[in-house]
Structure formats: structure tokens, C-alpha cells
Amino acid sequence: MENVRYRIGNIHDLFQLQELFIESITNVCNKDYTDAQIKKWASGSEDEKRWEEIINQQLVILAEFNQTIIGFGTLDRQNCIDLLYVSSKYLRLGIAKQIYYRLEEFALNRKAKKLISHVSITAKPFFESLGFVMISENVIKRDDVKFTNYTVEKNI
Template sequence: MTWDIRAYRGPDDATATFDVFQAAVRQTASSVYGPDQVDAWAGPARTDLSDWDSRRREASTLVAEVDDTVAGFTDLLPDGLVDMLFVHPRSGGRGVARALLTATMRDARARGLTELRTLASRSAQPTFERLGFTVVAHRPDNTIRGLVVPNVEMRRLL
């Protein structure tokens, strides 16, 4: 499988990246979280994606495309937080997350950052570990929309 990594293209990418997020949370993360936790994390289905689009444009968002279809995306905030990393389940296990994180690390180094941090879900933790992130703290009480959805704080020196 080959993919292209490119910058987020504003409103044109909002629906596709939101769909990737929903599929990744509802399908991939459901292997490690219960139905109520998944529903809390995924949140309500949205028809107005203006806030979603604004968040992607404010971050340094990279998008992975496979055959002209958005397969995944990642957000890097100015302080070095990898805020989002999601891959559509149909593209999982094929190196898309690795390609996105590798490009994000290259971008972070170019910005002069010396470390990246993330709050990784249980399903994403192994991916981050394979790319050199280490667990800083377990967050068993992480709460989303009133439900506990445990995750881990991780970091990687650049």
C-alpha cells in the first residue's frame, strides 16, 4: 500500500477526517473500551463541522491519503502535543500511522521542538511505543463526557 502525506486542506477535509475519527474510535478502540466509553469518546454525530475544521486548521494537521481517499490524520499543537492520531480501520496495520507520526516528528524538529507528548488511548499506545514514545504516566481516571476512559501520557525526545 502506498500513501501520500499532505497538509490539511481546510473545510474540504473536515468531513473525511471526522469520518476517520469516528470509524477509528467506534471500530478500532472498541476492542479495548466498552460501548459506553466508545460512545462518550466519539461524541454525537455532527452535521456542522465548523468547530472540527477550525481545530484542524489551528493545529499542524497532516492527512494520509490512499488512492485519493483520506486514510488517517494527525494534529501537532505548537507546544509539541500530538493531539490526534487516527487511522481508518480499513487502512490499519499498513504503516499509515507510522508514516503520519514520522512526518509529524520531522515537522516538529523543523520547528525546533525537542520533544513530543501525547495522551494515547489503550488502542494507540502500542503504535506510539513502536516509534519511541515512552509512558510517563497512566491516567486511569481520564474522563470524557462524564465517563472514565483510561489513557496514558507519553513522550518522545527528538
């Protein structure tokens, strides 16, 4: 997609990142998860400490179009892709793939041999298309709500 700008995120982007997180979960993952699961997952946007840690301790790559963040991904210090979300309005345009390539390039530059991620049912086919393989299926419990996700990894 033309006119998309990719850049490193900063503390000033935090509100837009949280809003995109909610929008993407609500509108993209709703075929794979129940309403209760979606609500609990999206409530993660309210954990201010976690989001400040993400912005301050992880590489955050974001995609902007018309000065609006339309996607973002993060890479932590252990070469784990912690978050990768794209707005439901910009799916299947290569945004997530471009964000991923930038995260992978950064990992390669710091001599990483492998990337790992914990991905949703919705995101699993995308990661597999990039060469990730499933290591495990996980059941995560947040309060009284259970979620299925997958640990995937890729040698780089």
C-alpha cells in the same frame, strides 16, 4: 503501501476527518473500551468549534488513497500529537508510522526537543514502538463516562 499520498489537511477535509475519527474509534478501539466509552469518545466529532480549531491552528497531515482520507495526525503548537487515527481498513500497513514521521520532522524543523501525546490504551503499544515512554496513566471523565489514557513523551 504504494499510491498513498500524504499532504497537509485543510478546511475542505473536515467532514472526512470527522468521519474517519468515528470509524477508527468505533472499529479499532472497541476491544479496549466499553460501548459507552466508544460512544462518548466518538461524539467528540460533533464539536464543530474544536474541529475548526484543529484544522486552523494545528499541523494536520493526512494520508489519501484513491481520493479518500485513510489516516490523519495532528501536531499542536506545544509539540503535542493531538490526534492520530487510521481507518480500520488500512491498519498495519505503515500509514500511522508515515504520518508520525512527518509530524516529527515538522517538530524537529521548528527546533522541538520533545514530543508528547495523550494516547489510548489501543494506541499505547504503537507509540512505545516509536520510542515514546509513559509518563502517567490518566483517568479522564466526560460527563458520566470515565476513560483511561496515557501521557507519553519522546525526546527527539
